[in-house]
Amino acid sequence: MTRLQAGPSDADTTSMSRARHAAVGALLLAVAAYVVLPLGEGVRGWAYEAIGVTAVALGGWGVRQQRLPRRRGWLLVLSGFALWVVGDLVWDVEQLVLHLDLLPAPSDAVYIAGYVLLGAGVLVLARARRESGHRMALLDAAIVTVGVAVPTAVFLIVPAASDSTLTLAGQVTTSAYPLGDLFVLAVLARLALTPGASTPAFRWLVAGLLSTLVADIAYQVGTITGRFDDSVWMDLGWLLGYVAIGAAALHPSMRTLAEPPPDRAGAPSSRQLAVLTAASVLPGVTLLIEGFTGRTIAWGVIGAGIVVLAGLVLARMGTLLDQVQVQAVQLAALARVDSLTGAPNRRTWDHELSRACAQALDRAEPLALAIIDLDHFKRYNDAHGHQEGDRLLRGAVAAWSAELGERQMLARYGGEEFAVLLPGHDLVSGRELVDALRRLTPGGQTFSAGVAAWEPGTEPASAVAAADAALYRAKRSGRDRVEVADRPTADIATAVMRGMRIVVQPIRDAATGRVVGHEALTRFAEPGDVRERFAEAHALGFGDLLEAHAIRSAVALPQRPVDQLLFVNVSTDALTSERFWDALPERLDGVVVELVEDARAVDWSAHSGHLDRLRARGARLAVDDLGAGAGELARLLVVRPDVVKLDRHVTRGCADDDLRADLIAMIVGLADASGAQVCAEGVEAPADLERLQAVGVQLAQGFLLGHPEPTWAAPQPDPAPSR
Template identity: 40%
Template sequence: MDSSRVWRAYLLGGMVVVAIYLAMPYGIGRDLTYVAIGMSSATAAFVAAARSRGGVRMLWALMAAGQLAAAVGDAMWVYYEHVAEVDPFPSPADAFYLLQYPLVAGALLMLARHHRSPENREALLDSAILTVGLVLPYWVLVIGPNLGGYESPLEQLITLGYPFSDVLLLAGLVLVLATSRARTAAGRMVIAAMILVMAGDMIFVLTGDAIVYGMPISLAPFLLSYVIWGAAALHPSARDLLRPTSDTPPAFTTGRLLTLTAVVLLAPGTLIVQLAFGFELSAWPVAITSAVLFVLVVARMAVMLRRLQHQARRLDEIARTDMLTGLPNRRTLDAQLVRDYERTAHEDVPLTLAMLDLDHFKRFNDTYGHQGGDQLLAGAARAWSLLLSSADMLARYGGEEFVLLMPGRDLAAAEHLLQALRLVTPHEQTFSAGLALWDGRETPLRLLRRADTALYAAKTAGRDRVVRADPPSETEGPSLEPSAFAGG
């Protein structure tokens, strides 16, 4: 049978067997049917482990072992009740039942660790807030009322072992949901099965062996969990439980915010309900939970604030940087020009600006493609940057044009630096450049315009050369003087 149909057949067949079980009269036959359902679920999980590789195999092996432990507990329960005819509680069967929880929790921890992201601290804090908040009503409704009143410490220990194991399972389940969510059909069915297990435990602790239609009502969730777990193991997506996911953590959505808010309000809400209806106050549990939640919420806010600050710095960096070359962009250049104007004027040192343009860049693009052109731009930026001092700044002006700001260098020193840049330009490419010296009075826009005019003259004169612009004149435009080391 096609694997895509096997899990459907198992799920449908399992539901039919559960219906038959519910219709059967009390007796060993019905209880053996219950054991068979559990064993089939464990077998399906072992099949999933055998079909998988690597971490997924270990994941399913842990869950299969947990299912098998629970099924063995069921078999022992049947033995004590129908063969030995003794009370199955407490008995070694409870040890197998309780063994299921750490095994399954280990599988959940594997799943959460695999899907962790660089922002995993936020998910961990969210899961801690949810777990601590949800444990409070569980304590008030389930654990607290069952403290004391048992004939032996062993009976008390086993009875409390189930809700405390549920807390362990809840913590693992919340951690998985907070870090990665259920991304496959098999994952969603596994989560549903675990929720049914916890629901069955809660019903058992609250109602004991309450019988409805001749059957303890706590058994229905366990039966359904077996069937759904087995279907998850046979689903084609069972091998994809550790499927790689994005490094981006789950977004802090409105739904998540409302969920966290509701959970945090459970502590004061518990006291309000108890005061309103005259119940016994759970002062210590509420006080301790409130204190822990307060610390967790503050930690969550601190982590979120640090992430927002990091994102703000990153956005500012992106806004000031050319993404292709990694050089400062036009916005950063304009700001740096203003700062260098002030500094060079104060220190009485020269400020020279060069505008560079890679020669025949369109022809290079047509020959090697746009990706080749991008590589040339990025490579030239890297090669030129290695020759600059800490005071110089190379910025991408636009297209294949760059601006080199050289505070402290006069025209001769600037020309010497440009000659060095020519020698390291990648792919044996050349560039033309216009060079302008700030006269101490002109605006940054005028200085750039003079350098651009000189660059145009260099390209008109044959490219692969530097043209120097004379200081501006009040009555006429700048005269252009070719550099002594202009290329041919």
């Protein structure tokens, strides 16, 4: 029978915790007794040694009990403190037994060796935590060290090195102590500022080292200034340092102190910023103290410290900027990639599709695209679970991407739909490649796909719509197949254009009723919404040609009045097509181009070049249906139109609606300020016309003033409506 090895029970753990607390508590009571009780000099000295030996021994026992995989750092730290305990014993012998007054003395060598071991141990612990934020922590530690080094050098090292009463060996020894403290401070800052868990053992270790450093500096300042007070309060800092180190090594959390932290990046804490700020101003404070006390200012030391600090701060700023740039790149990459499959997302697809169309035009090469839909994916999810469904999506992307070339792109279009961009492929080769992808679909699954070719001069969306239509034809035909889109032919476009006719509706002066222009309106042989017919034509790839044909037909209407304006409609989709400009009449004198706003938010500033091209051909500009679209006032500011046409939903009923009338009056004021006229559409009631006249509207159009007819309206005014 195999016997299982059990870890320590809860009772054992509780017992060990109580023993640990009891040991630390006993040491703290001993320190309190040392400070408070009136002990003799000899007894006090041996009590001091006993507390130090006990604390270091308990720490060594704790390291041995924990059986650390990385315990070299802890052993070096404890060895450094152990050497200080030995140094204290040697110093007692020198002072109390041998009555020696030497500098350097044997105890000095032991003390200085303790600094080396202690600093090396803390450095080992710090380097074990360096995997996250290594460079930043190193720079922060350097800033703290250099900041503290300036006053240390000015007030401790320089006076000791220049003390003429000491021998050269004495000067070196006296200077070695503050240098040792700086070394320990540097590695302590390195440890404290490196990302990692702030465990109880970590806090005990930092507290012990800080307590020791404060006592050291106080002792050195007292020695150099001649105001050294050999009292129990001076010993308190060193004794608390011994106890804190022993407590740190005893605590179970010391196992994780030397372990690398999880990778995490974040802004420095407020405490860390406070430490860095304090260290940065220390050279300036040192200079002020030197000046106020009348001391000889150590310009070289302070100046060098300030220069080094400035360089370190700049290096830290550079590192921080590099980190921010890396994170910005990572965020940008995440924004362009589907988080589940790793494939480019819909946003990236839209961007790359436009870029591919531009490249295909520049290189005069074909461009095909495909829309893929996994067959019965919902059924697969219901049968196998969403995790398996996600695994299928990831596996399909991996298999398909491996088959595609460097210039080709697979993107997740949405849900179980994917889009493929195939530069350099026509319909035939594009279909063959997509069919090869179909056979690579993992898990025995299939997909349906539609392939379409982009035609130069047409909108990219038309090719996507054609591929999508082919996809649904593939699904209706039984799935697991690839269908090719029907390319819009010249015959289809010609048939639509042949069934199109132009009618004109008069636009009258609102005050006099005189006809000042006509709007050309398109009608088709088949009944239906005209805007939908144009939208279908754009989706099929010839909407731009249809709009140009409508304008040519309107301009060519016979017996067109030369003293009247002709209003025609143009969409932003047509403006972006070079085929539209090629088919447009070269001169548009007397023509007012109404810029149609749709449900999309249009960036009119991006069309400023197109507007200039219209004006160059002699056309005037109008914004159509103001009050119905998303752009509204932005169109007025960017387009700077000659005519502003109010949407029928704004004008209708204005006679009985003061708010509508006030809105119209505001628009009239804006138009007047820019030199534009206002034309009210949809005028059907005499009362509305009167209200429009009253608020300053100059032009009017609607059934009240004339219906769309195949012929031009008579120029004379109709009988004025009764008032």
